[in-house]
Amino acid sequence: MHTNSNIYVWNPSTGLHKQIPLSPIDSRLDANYLCYLYGFGYDKLRDDYLVVSVSYDTTLDGIHSRLEFFSMRDTKWKEIEGTYFPYVNNYTSNNAPRIGSLVNGALHWLTLHEDLMMDVILAFDLTERKFLEMPVPDGFDQELEGCDLWVFGEFLSLWAVGEDIVEIWVMKEYKVHSSWTKTLVLSLDGNFIPYFSPFCTVSGDIIGTNGGTELVKYDDKGRFLEHRPYCNDPGGSQVALYTESLLSLPSNSA
């Protein structure tokens, strides 16, 4: 969860949680850093969990990004220096940071490459602790109303909302650009389902939200199954999928 600069890591099954201390640079008074990309993932090699944050100083002209990650094992922030970083979040409104999709031991964000004025997928490898860039699939329409990355089963996937449709693209082989396939086109019925953003799959079905107020389900062939309202607040609420576990964080004292 991310609220302003307070970050908590929480296991909803056990109720154990931990607050991540502020990064040392966040407590500086002469700067005002705003986080625009973040994520949480597991580093198999070191048996460590990382919180990754990309932010920029709003008091300066232009984007001067600060890249850093917090290691749960070392309980400290580490800054990644000397990386040229022309990526910005061009999509989410109200300055909400974009959350990374965890696939293959790396976090992924859909970003805009400012120099090229092109969408690219930015990845952060949690073991190598390095950023790398991947192109979006050929034929992917960047002019669509809303799009983002998500995890389709175990694959990195892109969804994009167009007029009355949602396109779903899947990278069937990790890091193999030619394996990107437009797998499904879901049709939206403007009256019932004006919008759809998928966020998880359960037993092959695709679950998403209709603007954050309803859960909507499609089957693996792209057929509409059902929709259920869950939120009365028109502003909607956030959704997330979690795996039930008893796991705790390294050196957890909560």
Place this chain on the structure above:
Amino acid sequence: MKSSTSILMITEGFIIITLILQTKSSAKKNKKHMEKKTLLHLPHELIIEILLRLPVKSLIRFKCVSKSWFCLISDPHFANSHFQLTAPTHTHRILLISTLAPKILSIDLEV
């Protein structure tokens, strides 16, 4: 309501654990409950093997059974073994986090 008794019944791979909470005074009065306690005398290793195969929700509940179960279920090594052993049947839930009110709901979509 300090003391507790557990009854373990094992049928076809299912384990039903019933908890009977009793006060100290009712423990004295009610011999029946005292007798059932003997059923708990399974070898410790066997109890661990059984617990490792139970759903997360049950295990969280069983932390209240006894101090030794609490310690066992809270142990990170137990958590790791449980996570690996149950990998083929991991259960998922969806969290709904309201942006205004501090209200968090979760639903099970597997049923």
